[in-house]
Amino acid sequence: DADVTQTPRNRITKTGKRIMLECSQTKGHDRMYWYRQDPGLGLRLIYYSFDVKDINKGEISDGYSVSRQAQAKFSLSLESAIPNQTALYFCATRDSHYGYTFGSGTRLTVV
Amino acid sequence: QQQVKQSPQSLIVQKGGISIINCAYENTAFDYFPWYQQFPGKGPALLIAIRPDVSEKKEGRFTISFNKSAKQFSLHIMDSQPGDSATYFCAASLKAGANNLFFGTGTRLTVIP
Numbered sequence: 001d002a003d004v005t006q007t008p009r010n011r012i013t014k015t016g017k018r019i020m021l022e023c024s025q026t027k028g029h030d031r032m033y034w035y036r037q038d039p040g041l042g043l044r045l046i047y048y049s050f051d052v053k054d055i056n057k058g059e060i061s062d063g064y065s066v067s068r069q070a071q072a073k074f075s076l077s078l079e080s081a082i083p084n085q086t087a088l089y090f091c092a093t094r095d096s097h098y099g100y101t102f103g104s105g106t107r108l109t110v111v
Numbered sequence: 112q113q114q115v116k117q118s119p120q121s122l123i124v125q126k127g128g129i130s131i132i133n134c135a136y137e138n139t140a141f142d143y144f145p146w147y148q149q150f151p152g153k154g155p156a157l158l159i160a161i162r163p164d165v166s167e168k169k170e171g172r173f174t175i176s177f178n179k180s181a182k183q184f185s186l187h188i189m190d191s192q193p194g195d196s197a198t199y200f201c202a203a204s205l206k207a208g209a210n211n212l213f214f215g216t217g218t219r220l221t222v223i224p
Contacts, residue, residue, distance in 0.1 A: 004154070033211075040120065042113075042200060042214040043155070058211070090154050098143050098204060100212065102154030 003027050006091050006103035013081050013110055021076045021106045023091030029101075031094040032074040034058075034066060036087045037105070043090065049074055081110040114138060115203050117215025124222050130188035132218045134201035137182065141203040145212070146175065146186050149198045158199070159186070191222045 004025045013019050025032065030051050035043040045058030047066040055068055063085060065077045078085055091103045116135045124130045134144075145160035161168045161175040161184065168175045174187040188195055201215040 035214075040216055042117070042216040043212075044214070045211055048211060092154070094210075098145070098160070098210065100145075100155075100157065102156070104152065104154050 002104065003101050004091055004093055004103035006089075006106050008106060009104065010107045011109070013108070015082055015110055017081050019078045019081055019108070021089055021091075021108070023074045023076070023103060024072050025074075025091075025093045025101075026072070027093045027095070027101055028071075029093035029095055030071060032068065033092040033094065033100075034064075034074070034076045035090045035092060036060060037090060038087050046076065083110045086110045113216065114213035115201055115215040117201050117218060119218060120216070121219045122221070124191045124220065126191065126193060126222055126224050128191050128222075130191045130195065130220055130222070131185055132199055132201070132220070133183065133185045134215050135181075135183045136203050138203070138205070139182070140205050141213075143204040143210075144175070144177065144184050145202050145204075146173075147200040147202060147214075149200065149217075155200055188220075191220075193222045193224055196220055196222050
């Protein structure tokens with residue numbers, strides 16, 4: 001099994017719909033992250049969490065929310081999806097020595 | 112604004128050649144500079160990383176060169192192979208605070224046989 005598992009791998013949704021992307025990890029790391037990848041823009045941080053009770057906004061959090069259900073689970077929600085949220089989304093964990101482990105990503109298309 | 116600037120956006124290299132990707136930053140508080148490699152359908156994976164107290168780090172065919180005074184760092188891939196074809200991201204992280212990674216915009220490398 002992968003260290004960081006993201007579901008679904010692909011999703012097409014309609015404008016205005018609520019959607020949740022899920023992430024689970026077996027690394028035992030406290031720190032978890034959600035990034036968004038767009039062509040030509042690299043990866044940009046949406047939200048990050050240092051533990052279940054510590055959730056922080058990243059540089060592009062507008063239109064997104066997150067929930068840290070347990071140390072191993074960190075989900076990202078789009079409350080009302082819009083087309084410019086079409087992107088590749090990555091969840092990641094981090095150890096105490098800067099080591100990041102990324103999931104395989106969720107490709108989201110908003111039509 | 113982009114905290115880490117990366118160039119070129121794409122790069123085509125012959126097999127056996129040297130691939131060079133460059134990055135620049137402004138924030139002198141950055142103290143960790145990793146490079147990530149991403150294959151299609153996969154998440155980025157750490158390739159090699161350097162801290163600003165050294166000017167070069169080499170791991171196999173991959174070398175990071177770091178110029179602290181110019182606030183630039185680069186990735187050199189020696190003897191490039193078709194299997195190196197991927198997207199490469201440079202990144203930087205602060206020592207203090209949240210230690211979040213700031214990524215460059217990525218370079219798509221194609222190594223042709």
